[in-house]
Amino acid sequence: MRVSIFITCYNDTLFPQTGRAMVHVLERLGHHVEFPAGQTCCGQMHYNTGYQTDALTMLPRFVEQFRGAEAVVVPSTSCVTMMRDHYPSMAQRLEASGKYPGIVAEVNALLPVVFEFSEFLTKRLGLTDVGAYFPHRVTYHASCHGLRGLGLGDGPESLLRAVKGIDLVTLPDIERCCGFGGTFAVKNAEVSSAMLAEKVQGVLSTGAEVCAACDNSCLMHIEGALHRQRTGVHTMHLAEILASEPEPNIAAEVRSGDVVAGDSEAVVWV
Amino acid sequence: MGLSTDGQALDPRTAPEFQTAARSVLNDAQLRKNVRHATTVIQNKRAKVVGELPDWQELREAGGALREHTMKFLDAYLEQFEANCTRAGGVVHWARDAAEAREIVVRLAKESIGDAPSEVIKIKSMTTEEIGLNAALQEAGITPYETDLAELIIQLGKDQPSHIVVPALHKNRAQIREIFQREMHLPHLGETPQDLADAARSFLREKFLRVPTAVSGANFLVAETGGVCIVESEGNGRMCLTLPRTLITIAGIDKVVPRFADLEVLLQVLPRSATGERMNPYNSIWTGVHPGDGPEQFHVVLMDNGRTDVLADEHGRETLHCIRCGACQNACPVYRQTGGHAYGSVYAGPIGAILTPQLQKMEHAESLPYASSLCGACYEVCPVKINIPEVLVHLRSRVVERKTAGLRVLTNAEALAMKTAGSLFRSERRFRAAQRLARMGQGVLARKDGSGEKWISWLPGLLGGWTQVRDLHALPDETFRQWWEEREKSKKHAGGAA
Amino acid sequence: MSANARTAVLERVRAAKGGAAELAKAASAWGLLPRAYHRDGDLQRTAMLERFIDRLHDYDAHVEFCDDAGLAGAIARALYACGAKRVLVPVGLDVGCPEELERVEDAALRVSELDRVDAVVTRCTVAIAETGTLVLQTVPGQGRRAATLVPDIHVCIVRERDVVMTVPEAFNRLALTTTLPTTFVSGPSATADIEMTRIKGVHGPRTLYVVLEAEAG
Structure with a gap:
């Protein structure tokens, strides 16, 4: 399949390793990956902070960049939620302005092929095992936009469970917000910190080495506290775990179905 | 310690902004523990009883559609309610704003009291909190007795409600005992919740049997019959609705429902969402006056107080669909950290963050639409499917419009x-x-x-x-x-x- | 002045919505509202009664069944069990209370007199199994609202055929008597205002007995 990546502004700038991992997984699965060069931002930060007229101006660029895509894959639950929840009404406003004739129809045609990364794997491709190997204890943070916004359900965890060598531990209060909330984290820094404290307690209680999620914005926030407190616990986007593979010398054994030694190192895409 | 309310009504016009208020609350370990405990318990109870109904989503769907329908035909339904209530012997009053509502209630209470001691008994009502009725009654020389246990705790403790359904949720049993010991003069009061409830029973019993005037809010006004429905647990509501000679009910114009049968939806979703019960102990429905049963005089005050402004905003109007269950407060991770007082309004939590700025002038509550991480837990539990995050974002854009008008952006x-x-x-x-x-x-x-x-x-x-x-x-x-x-x-x- | 307020509020409502609403149009729109929730229960009679009893117990109500001693015997057992001595009986109740107990007819008693009886015995209009709810109305045999409120013990007779499964079924039964004073009672009076601990009994009756009356024949 021809897969177009919408990397999103913050992943492009702050988390390029997530994009690289996503490309790796998609190509490993045999898909042809494209990256439309003129892409920037989905408009979420502006929209959710109240600058909706500014967000509006970002939609035509998105449509132009991804027009005719077979599938648009995005490594961010919140950006996809933004697009699904608000692009239809934003398109209507643009169309009504008279400057963008036909944009409603274009958005309606485009949105059904826009997928969050894990969603693309589980729902569009029907996969759970993507051939990853990651011999570590991992806990998964569901992200509000993944859980409630996109209704990902068990999808991301089903992908993780299929990873060879993984020790997946359920995060307590998995449905509760970590306190990031975009500009909320700086506008209400104190409350955000209090929410984060509870989330970090939960992560530490699992004994996990890695906290994974489908959204680097939550992870940036959780990681920030894990690092400040010198917990030694890392965060990784789901794509990075799925991109991890055995070292070449043991890869053959894995492929041939042999049990992998517990102490072997995985190639981690970071 | 923490955010002291000192008996001062929570007023968005004078309250500090959310960030500032939250900062002080976050240092109150006891309050945070109490709020965490209470919201966790209610959330779990709610999840259990909601899980018992396989048609829960259909009920939410019906509830949301019903509320939307009601708002669309609100003027017709209000007039229908008025006509039917009047026919059944009730007297309907209209109030444009809080001041007018207070004035009507105080006047009616004075007429009813006559030569009797100047007292009224009250059922818990967020609407009366919204308009600061107790202070107005006291100014007029009338002593209001709150009869709901939590409201009694708030009143005796010179505190302010912090939750729509469980207003004293921020107090634990030891704190409540202290208040009762002091205010009811009960130095030997026991410390179990049962002891405290028993103390409230004997403290109020005498008042129920004696005071001939009651003031209540309303959960629903039924247009089709002119009836009023009140949902409660303790029986204090029934006492106030049936024993006094005069009953004065004050309700926002948003409380109307089209037909009696609509209660079959609302009385399923409200108790399960509010207190996590399949049905709360008592629902009272009455229509006007009924000879030989209940008050001889019945007044209803229909109050606007900003609600029509909310109705006028097509993106904000779904806020009026709220049936005041408080489920969004219990589910909210922000409320969980701060409790209700930080919101500076009697309406706290997610619903407060959208209701208060719309009922008040926006400039009094600009920080509230931002008091949310937009996590969507409130929308998920709302029994009438109010898309609170969507309204929050809409209100943020109104705040930005105001802040960036003209050269202000610079x-x-x-x-x-x-x-x-x-x-x-x-x-x-x-x-x-x-x-x-x-x-x-x-x-x-x-x-x-x-x-x-x-x-x-x-x-x-x-x-x-x-x-x-x-x-x-x-x-x-x-x-x-x-x-x-x-x-x-x-x-x-x-x-x-x- | 109130007339002015009335006009002003209604005008504001109409302006906010962009026009006046008509009741006839409201009625037809009301008929089209989505109602995909369950109207009728899916349990057989016996299972439904079991559900009812289970729900009653769950909310601290007691349940008494009729045996050979009949309805009067079941009522007597309930009253003896909670130590009632003076028993209030609403006008029109078709069953008696045990002769050893003092029977007080509710002939427009003053509230203070209601406060001096121990228990009240009534019937109900309908009961809801799913929620463990009794629906009382101001009709003969059920008394006025104060009669089932002030006494500390309430014994309520429920005919099995008056038990329905769902809330909508109960509302169907109430469709012709919508303007009577109506009270839904689910368990004894309770509160959870202190640390969310459910405490039985605040202001209403602290003890609720349901006497289940089997179908005749």
């Missing part, structure tokens, strides 16, 4: 930053340049940690909130698009060589 750091970012995102070239600049600019801030990774532990200005408790991973040397372009180039080279 004096607002956030607005300037957002406008600049907007212009970057409109051009890929400018976006790339900004990525480069940011990487250069972080030079002085980024420090290597033990493992050699670069982290930022201090940020200036608006972003300072971030680094109070978090580090920030330094920007990597290469953006994704740079990596991609390099890769494409080398692929081309490889392809060309082959």
Whole structure:
């Protein structure tokens, strides 16, 4: 399949390793990956902070960049939620302005092929095992936009469970917000910190080495506290775990179905 | 300690903004423990009884559609209610605002009281809290007795409600006992919840049997019959509705429902959402006056007080669908940390964050639409499917409109930053340049940690909130698009060589 | 002045919505509202009664069944069990209370007199199994609202055929008597205002007995 990546502004700038991992997984699965060069931002930060007229101006660029895509894959639950929840009404406003004739129809045609990364794997491709190997204890943070916004359900965890060598531990209060909330984290820094404290307690209680999620914005926030407190616990986007593979010398054994030694190192895409 | 309310009504016009109020509450360990405990317990109870109904989503759907329908035909239903209530012997009054509502209630109470001692008994009512009725009654020389246990705790403790359904949720049993010992003169009062409830029973019993005037709110007004429905647990509501000679009910105009049969939906979703019960102990429905049963005089005050302003905003009007169950408060991770007082209004939590700014002038509550991480837990539990995050975002845009009108944008750091970012995102070239600049600019801030990774532990200005408790991973040397372009180039080279 | 307020509020409502609503149009729109929730229960009679009893117990109500001693015997057992001595009987109740107990007819008693009886015995209009709810109305045999409120013990007779499964079924039964004073009672009076601990009995009756009357024949 021809897969177009919408990397999103913050992943492009702050988390390029997530994009690289996503490309790796998609190509490993045999898909042809494209990256439309003129892409920037989905408009979420502006929209959710109240600058909706500014967000509006970002939609035509998105449509132009991804027009005719077979599938648009995005490594961010919140950006996809933004697009699904608000692009239809934003398109209507643009169309009504008279400057963008036909944009409603274009958005309606485009949105059904826009997928969050894990969603693309589980729902569009029907996969759970993507051939990853990651011999570590991992806990998964569901992200509000993944859980409630996109209704990902068990999808991301089903992908993780299929990873060879993984020790997946359920995060307590998995449905509760970590306190990031975009500009909320700086506008209400104190409350955000209090929410984060509870989330970090939960992560530490699992004994996990890695906290994974489908959204680097939550992870940036959780990681920030894990690092400040010198917990030694890392965060990784789901794509990075799925991109991890055995070292070449043991890869053959894995492929041939042999049990992998517990102490072997995985190639981690970071 | 914490945010003292000192018996002063929570008034958005004078309350500190949410961030400031929250900061002081976050240091109150006892309050936070009480709020965490209470909201966790109610959430779990709610989840259990909601899980018992396989048609829960259909009930929410019906509830939401019913409320939307009611608002669409609100004027017709209000007139229908008025006509039917009047026919059944009730007297209907209208109030444009809080002052008018207070004036009507005080006048009716005085007429009813006559020569009797100047007292009224009251059922818990957020609407009377909204208009500060108790203070108005006291000013007129009338003593109001709150009869709901939680409201009694609030009244005797000179406190303010912090939750729509469980107003004293921020107090634990030891704190409540202290208040009762002091105010009811019961030095030997026991400490179990049962002891405390028993104390309230004997304290109020005498008043129920004696005071001939009651004031209540309403859960629902039935247009079809002119009936009123009140939902409660303790029986204090029934006491106030049936024993006094005069009953004065005050309700927002949003409380109307079209037909009696509509209660079959609302009385299923409300108790399960509010207290996690299949049905609360008592629902009372009455129509006007009924000879030989209940009050001889019955008044209903229909109050606007900003509700029509909410109705006029097509994106905000679904706020009026609220049936005051409080489920959004219990589910909210922000409320969980701060409790209700930080919201500076009798309506706290997610519903308060959208209701208060709309009922008041926006400038009195500009911080409230931002008091949310937009996590969506409130929408998920709302029994009438109010899309609270959507309304929050809409109200944020109204705040921004006000703040950035004309040249004001130039004096607002956030607005300037957002406008600049907007212009970057409109051009890929400018976006790339900004990525480069940011990487250069972080030079002085980024420090290597033990493992050699670069982290930022201090940020200036608006972003300072971030680094109070978090580090920030330094920007990597290469953006994704740079990596991609390099890769494409080398692929081309490889392809060309082959 | 109130007339002015009335006009002003209604005008504001109409302005906010962009026009006046008509009741006839409201009625037809009401008929089209989505109602995909369950109207009728899916349990057989016996299972439904079991559900009812289970729900009653769950909310601290007691349940008494009729045996050979009949309805009067079941009522007597309930009254003896909670130590009632003076028993209030609403006008029109078709069953008696045990002769050893003092029977007080509710002939427009003053509230203070209601406060001096121990228990009240009534029937109900309908009961809801799913929620463990009794629906009382101001009709003969069920008394006025104060009669089932002030005494500390309430014994309520429920005919099995008056038990329905769902809330909508109960509302169907109430469709012709919508303007009577109506009280839904689910368990004894309770509160959870202190640390969310459910405490039985605040202001209403602290003890609720349901006497389940089997179908005749």
